[in-house]
Amino acid sequence: MESIAQAFALIFDPYVLMVIGASAIYGLFVGAIPGLTATMATALLVPITFFMPAVPAVAAIVTATAMAIFSGDIPGALLRIPGTPASAAYCDEAYAMTRKGQAELVLGAGLVFSVIGGIFGTIVLVTAAPMLADFALQFSTFEYFWLVLLGLTCAVFIASDNVVKGLASLFIGLLVSSVGMENPAAHPRFTFDTPDLMGGVTLIPMMVGLFAVSEVLRYVTSVEKPLNLAQDRFGSIFKGQWALVKKYPVQALRGSGLGTLIGALPGAGADIAAWMSYAVSKKFSREPEKFGTGHPEGVVESGAANNSALSGAWIPALVFGIPGDSITAIAIGVLYMKNMFPGPQIFLENPQNIYAVFIVFFLANLLMLPLGVLAIKSYKQVLRVSRAVLMPAILVFCMVGAFAINNTQFDIGIMLAFGLLAFFMEKNGFPVAPVILGAVLGGMLERHFTNSIIKADGDWTTFFSRPIAGTLGVVTVLVWLLPAGIALWKRSRRVPQ
């Protein structure tokens, strides 16, 4: 009880509230600009949060991303361009509704069901995380080894379209994590006598490169099309929303539930949650023929799913230190740099910090209602900001951000290298998210593996001899065999009887 009171005191501090307010406006703005993603919003925030204490830093990330995922719906509905990839699943549907004169209804649905999804995900986070943490206290290095491996496996085998390319990306990330002296043997690996690499590749410049510089490169190499707003004046945003809530309660709950679950899977985030929920919504709909013609059902379900996925992603992140998506991977990177290591211990040692994160989630989702309306109403003005002016400014901000972490120019080079790498990877169909997951989790994977093998005195079977570790191990191996199993199953069905 005392820690809950402490958590409230931590959040309702004028400085933290100011950070939350500013991040909310920032998140809404970034999400609403086509071409700027929620992940980019996080990567750009990191250099600033680096200078904050842990709670406001996490609050800034949580608030900005929740807002950005919602506001990505606005250009989807009004320009037919998703503001963030998480809105892509139902962008055409939303635009079709706008063309039917239902812009207020679809934007309102985006907002209201984002809030519902966000709050649902938060409730699951608040209930599940402490229980899981309690359970995770019994874990030893064996369980952690399998858990990290399972997380990385899910990121590649479930979240990637192309497993081989996803794996290659993951290996790049793991390789990055092995640079430097911070390995169990303390031997300088891949440092090439560069003092700047002795401590390893600094994660923040790498993230800024992967998620922000690559976006700038993509922007400058694309021909900018004029943005034509389908509608720029709006009536009441909330009109008709209650009717939607009454008409689609199952869809809202199903979207929120599926979204939270997908968010909690490592590697899969809000965008995959939205695509899957839209497909589920259509499959179970009584009126599937209306999908694609400007029908709100899919928007309700997947709009709730993408916001609930954000909260879901924090479950494994807080409990095990295993990020659920790229955004939490970045957030974990920030916490590491503050020497705050997420895991079950944090629930015992600093429960007030965990409760504070929970409060921020509720606050951010509630704040979304008034600020979201404001964002919709002022969208015409937001679009006046020229991207040709904004992108160069973002680039300079990235440069300073990378420099600021260690006050070294070397990190600008790291950022550039990863920016180019991500640009090249994206053009060739290699997913970028596994790189960051590998880089964040690689050290943990190697450390738990080495400690386990030393404890087991070289006996590999020990990895399967503890009940939880064994189960996790078997599940991991099953996920590896999944693609081969699916291929065999498909082939067997193709053989004529």
Added chain:
Amino acid sequence: MKIHDSLNGALLLVFAIALYWHTLGFPEIPGDPVGPSLFPRLIAIGMGLCGIVLIVRSLLSRGSRRWFETPGWIRVPGLVGAFLLVVLGLLVSYLFLDRLGFLVVAPSLLVALMLVLRVRARLAIPVAIGASLLIHTIFYKGLGVPLPWGLLEAWAW
């Protein structure tokens, strides 16, 4: 730039072999059954396998046989210029930020990039100076980041 998947695979394979070869120089640590080389070697093997699968799969598939696909933007001089400017700007910052100074590099990069992106000069120049000063104030004064003054050292404030 999009290159054929078999070449992507070959690149991965060559890199993986070089990586494995590099790890052969890592020492054995007495009493440590794993040592510093196991993890990178497993990565190299995994990467190499991915490379081989990509090569085999793309050669077996009936898709495009073009090794390189030049993207559309390569033929638009303005877009190529903007791409090179971003890379060059960051490269110059990486190599010479200390000698040139933030308040020299940032406004120059901003103006150049905005002009290439067809922002009018009368907007680009004040925005470049304003944005550079704002970012400098936030980081240098507000957050205490020692952004280098370089050529402007004598006028540092």
